[in-house]
Amino acid sequence: MMWHPFLVLLLLHGASAAGDQLAAQPAPGDPANAKPAAARPQAAKWKTLSGNAPLVIARGGFSGIFPESSQFAYQFALASSLKETVLLCDLQLTKDGAGICLSDLKLDNSTTISSVFPKRDTTYSVNGQSLKGWFSVDFTTDELISNVTTIQNIFSRPSLFDGNLPVSLLQEISGFHPYQFWLNVQYDMFYKEHKLDPAKFILTASEKMDFDYISSPEIGFLKSLNGKFGKAKTKLIFRFLDADAVEPSTNQTYSSILKSLTAIKSFASGILVPKSYIWPVNKDKYLESATTLVTDAHNLGLEVHAYNFANDQPASYNYSFDPTAEYLQFIDHSDFSVDGVLTDFPSTASTAVACLAHNKDNAASNKKRPLIITRNGASGVFAGCTDLAYQQAVEDGADIIDCSVQMSKDGVAFCLDSADLVGDTTAMDSFMSRSALVPEIQKNNGIFSFDLTWSEIESLKPLLANPFSSTNLVRNPAAKNQGKFMTLAKFLDFAKTSTVSGILISIENAPYLASKKGLDIVNAVSSALINASYDKQTTQKVLIQSDDTSVLSTFKNSSSYKRVFKVGETISDASKSAVDEIKKYADAVVVSKTSLIASSNSFLTGFTAVRDKMHAANLSIYVLGLRNEFVSIPFDCFSDPLVEMATYAAGLGVDGIITEYPATVSAYFRSPCSDMEANLPFTILGVEPGSLLKEAQPEVLPPAQAPAPALDAVDIVDPPLPPVVKISETAPVAAPASSPTQPSGQPANAANAALCLLTVMLSFIYLSYQ
Numbered sequence: 001m002m003w004h005p006f007l008v009l010l011l012l013h014g015a016s017a018a019g020d021q022l023a024a025q026p027a028p029g030d031p032a033n034a035k036p037a038a039a040r041p042q043a044a045k046w047k048t049l050s051g052n053a054p055l056v057i058a059r060g061g062f063s064g065i066f067p068e069s070s071q072f073a074y075q076f077a078l079a080s081s082l083k084e085t086v087l088l089c090d091l092q093l094t095k096d097g098a099g100i101c102l103s104d105l106k107l108d109n110s111t112t113i114s115s116v117f118p119k120r121d122t123t124y125s126v127n128g129q130s131l132k133g134w135f136s137v138d139f140t141t142d143e144l145i146s147n148v149t150t151i152q153n154i155f156s157r158p159s160l161f162d163g164n165l166p167v168s169l170l171q172e173i174s175g176f177h178p179y180q181f182w183l184n185v186q187y188d189m190f191y192k193e194h195k196l197d198p199a200k201f202i203l204t205a206s207e208k209m210d211f212d213y214i215s216s217p218e219i220g221f222l223k224s225l226n227g228k229f230g231k232a233k234t235k236l237i238f239r240f241l242d243a244d245a246v247e248p249s250t251n252q253t254y255s256s257i258l259k260s261l262t263a264i265k266s267f268a269s270g271i272l273v274p275k276s277y278i279w280p281v282n283k284d285k286y287l288e289s290a291t292t293l294v295t296d297a298h299n300l301g302l303e304v305h306a307y308n309f310a311n312d313q314p315a316s317y318n319y320s321f322d323p324t325a326e327y328l329q330f331i332d333h334s335d336f337s338v339d340g341v342l343t344d345f346p347s348t349a350s351t352a353v354a355c356l357a358h359n360k361d362n363a364a365s366n367k368k369r370p371l372i373i374t375r376n377g378a379s380g381v382f383a384g385c386t387d388l389a390y391q392q393a394v395e396d397g398a399d400i401i402d403c404s405v406q407m408s409k410d411g412v413a414f415c416l417d418s419a420d421l422v423g424d425t426t427a428m429d430s431f432m433s434r435s436a437l438v439p440e441i442q443k444n445n446g447i448f449s450f451d452l453t454w455s456e457i458e459s460l461k462p463l464l465a466n467p468f469s470s471t472n473l474v475r476n477p478a479a480k481n482q483g484k485f486m487t488l489a490k491f492l493d494f495a496k497t498s499t500v501s502g503i504l505i506s507i508e509n510a511p512y513l514a515s516k517k518g519l520d521i522v523n524a525v526s527s528a529l530i531n532a533s534y535d536k537q538t539t540q541k542v543l544i545q546s547d548d549t550s551v552l553s554t555f556k557n558s559s560s561y562k563r564v565f566k567v568g569e570t571i572s573d574a575s576k577s578a579v580d581e582i583k584k585y586a587d588a589v590v591v592s593k594t595s596l597i598a599s600s601n602s603f604l605t606g607f608t609a610v611r612d613k614m615h616a617a618n619l620s621i622y623v624l625g626l627r628n629e630f631v632s633i634p635f636d637c638f639s640d641p642l643v644e645m646a647t648y649a650a651g652l653g654v655d656g657i658i659t660e661y662p663a664t665v666s667a668y669f670r671s672p673c674s675d676m677e678a679n680l681p682f683t684i685l686g687v688e689p690g691s692l693l694k695e696a697q698p699e700v701l702p703p704a705q706a707p708a709p710a711l712d713a714v715d716i717v718d719p720p721l722p723p724v725v726k727i728s729e730t731a732p733v734a735a736p737a738s739s740p741t742q743p744s745g746q747p748a749n750a751a752n753a754a755l756c757l758l759t760v761m762l763s764f765i766y767l768s769y770q
């Protein structure tokens with residue numbers, strides 16, 4: 001089964017208005033695509049050499065999702081990215097002298113050749129290095145294109161499209177008539193040793209096709225082409241490899257060649273460099289100051305293109321896992337812009353160029369846009385609920401900052417994600433002995449705020465939570481323990497004097513705190529709000545969030561408060577009676593992103609009924625769980641947080657986005673591309689759930705997962721809040737007697753302590769961070 005080019009277009013889908021734009025996009029191969037109008041959303045001046053927008057160069061097509069250099073990967077790059085996107089083909093030559101596109105010299109890296117021709121691997125010396133594998137010089141074109149197919153060669157990317165996309169011939173890719181076409185010749189000397197001459201091949205091919213750019217890391221090769229194209233506009237680009245690598249035709253290291261840019265000017269019009277040549281990253285993965293390379297090269301009249309961009313290979317903590325932030329560092333810097341970025345994810349680079357650059361000072365003007373609500377402040381960057389996380393959230397453009405209220409043993413209300421201090425503080429180091437099991441709150445042991453006094457809690461350091469540490473994606477380690485915790489009163493003071501348009505106060509565990517700990521969290525919140533005059537002001541919104549309808553009821557008395565019901569579990573539908581019940585207590589619901597769009601194995605499978613049911617009852621929907629880390633983003637959204645956001649905001653019309661990365665969300669809403677009515681030549685489209693999965697080979701599809709349950713009225717209504725018990729000051733409030741596994745009165749001993757340590761550590765490891 002082959003991909004049909006028109007399916008490519010069907011995969012992309014936005015709100016209804018976006019649909020019109022989509023239809024207006026010419027199909028790849030359509031002559032209308034060849035010379036698009038150069039109209040751009042912004043007229044701002046670029047600091048590129050030419051003053052034009054930087055190029056988006058697609059390495060092997062959209063290789064971030066599809067097998068690199070397959071026809072489909074190239075078609076998808078054209079369909080999903082700026083019209084001006086440059087297609088890059090890494091040229092390899094076959095035994096009979098044809099050109100194919102594949103990044104690696106060894107075909108086994110990204111094709112099925114090792115299983116089609118299991119015995120035909122060889123060892124060759126390549127620029128002095130011995131390499132074993134399958135080489136194109138040993139195979140005829142017929143052998144390569146009839147039975148060998150392409151496969152995804154990067155482990156973390158989907159393999160669902162492997163095995164039905166053949167190896168591409170150069171002329172097939174150039175036949176898509178991209179706006180510009182770029183040929184990279186990585187190994188000229190190797191092919192010459194095998195009696196194949198890339199330069200000759202290219203000169204012959206150039207009679208039938210246009211090469212806008214030809215790049216190579218071999219100086220000898222570029223010199224052999226220099227001046228051979230007559231009046232043709234082909235630009236020769238010298239590609240730098242790692243600084244310590246040796247350029248084979250001169251035996252100089254690339255770092256020493258870099259010192260004489262003037263010499264490069266004699267045989268090339270530009271350079272292609274690893275992105276770290278421009279923005280070096282230190283060993284801790286933080287960005288250092290930019291080098292002067294771009295400016296130096298521009299002063300000599302050399303173009304500068306940068307490579308190694310991929311959404312799923314985060315380069316530095318400075319970007320907070322937002323791939324568009326990285327592009328902007330290269331193209332929207334105050335001193336320079338590179339002339340092109342070579343990427344595996346051309347749609348994201350297009351977004352940076354067409355939707356985000358030059359927008360820093362835009363206001364998020366679209367009145368109909370969803371609210372940007374933080375989750376524990378900017379907790380993707382600083383430890384959650386600290387002064388630093390809240391300050392960052394305000395700076396980053398959040399509308400609503402949030403405080404999840406917890407209670408100390410001595411009745412101080414403060415902000416923290418959870419009553420269990422283990423995940424968000426250094427409590428494990430200091431208060432292990434206070435660990436307890438409280439089944440009313442969580443399954444695992446924890447060290448709970450209501451068992452520690454406020455001064456004990458204040459003595460702890462915050463801990464930046466890492467929901468994805470098992471995948472080695474760690475958040476901003478330099479700030480791991482920075483910041484101060486805030487009492488609710490301090491938080492309200494801070495919010496009042498800040499520019500936010502509102503606050504969200506979340507209340508959980510109220511019945512437990514009242515009946516077992518003698519702590520009145522509801523009163524603590526309402527009196528703090530009254531003390532800060534939030535009960536009768538109209539300048540800032542006050543959202544009260546709880547999963548407990550009785551808690552929400554008590555806040556019915558002030559018209560200044562908007563109430564938000566939190567749906568704890570993942571659902572796929574909601575009964576009429578459930579929605580009617582919620583409506584009695586709340587104006588809005590918080591639901592997880594998978595409750596709105598179901599997914600399976602990192603692919604979206606379809607919209608659930610939840611959006612329509614809630615909206616039909618005029619309940620606003622705030623979606624929880626959109627994050628920057630690519631591992632949390634379905635493949636359908638191209639590992640791009642803005643595509644996922646567009647899917648929920650423009651596609652589904654949610655009313656609020658709850659985020660740990662307010663900078664990324666506000667960048668999206670400051671962009672003209674977040675307005676689907678703006679009718680731009682390129683915009684950020686949401687995706688249609690299910691369409692990507694549908695196109696995979698049926699036999700490789702994972703089994704469908706059972707749908708999430710529907711929300712029912714019985715799940716919603718809570719019993720009235722119990723009275724607040726009186727607990728004598730001297731009573732041992734924190735006795736771990738509630739633990740069924742630790743009968744009260746059993747003397748603590750070493751074995752018990754060790755078991756306790758183990759359980760706490762395990763619960764820490766398994767701590768789920770929904």
Ligand SMILES: *[C@@H]1O[C@H](CO)[C@@H](O)[C@H](O)[C@H]1NC(C)=O
Pocket residue numbers: 142143144146147
């Ligand atoms: C491709 O595979 C088929 C079936 O195994 C075989 O008959 C054919 O000769 C192969 N083609 C080439 C070029 O190897």
Ligand SMILES: *[C@@H]1O[C@H](CO)[C@@H](O)[C@H](O)[C@H]1NC(C)=O
Pocket residue numbers: 104108109110153154
């Ligand atoms: C193919 O090459 C890429 C880039 O060098 C590498 O990251 C990847 O692991 C290789 N894949 C396989 C299957 O060898």
Ligand SMILES: *[C@@H]1O[C@H](CO)[C@@H](O)[C@H](O)[C@H]1NC(C)=O
Pocket residue numbers: 249250251
């Ligand atoms: C580069 O080094 C190799 C091996 O040391 C040698 O054979 C070759 O002649 C050298 N080439 C140049 C241009 O110096």
Ligand SMILES: *[C@@H]1O[C@H](CO)[C@@H](O)[C@H](O)[C@H]1NC(C)=O
Pocket residue numbers: 286287288289290318478
């Ligand atoms: C990257 O982040 C580190 C740590 O926050 C900071 O010191 C550094 O200045 C940042 N680099 C750039 C180029 O902004």
Ligand SMILES: *[C@@H]1O[C@H](CO)[C@@H](O)[C@H](O)[C@H]1NC(C)=O
Pocket residue numbers: 489493527528531532
């Ligand atoms: C009441 O408000 C004042 C002034 O904003 C503040 O200093 C004080 O801490 C607040 N008290 C409580 C109990 O919230």
Ligand SMILES: *[C@@H]1O[C@H](CO)[C@@H](O)[C@H](O)[C@H]1NC(C)=O
Pocket residue numbers: 523526527535554555557558
């Ligand atoms: C609303 O009810 C709460 C709890 O019953 C109470 O503490 C608070 O004073 C009331 N607020 C207003 C504005 O009446």
Ligand SMILES: *[C@@H]1O[C@H](CO)[C@@H](O)[C@H](O)[C@H]1NC(C)=O
Pocket residue numbers: 616617618
């Ligand atoms: C929702 O609000 C609209 C406009 O305010 C109103 O016309 C409609 O009747 C409401 N629907 C429900 C189910 O409350």
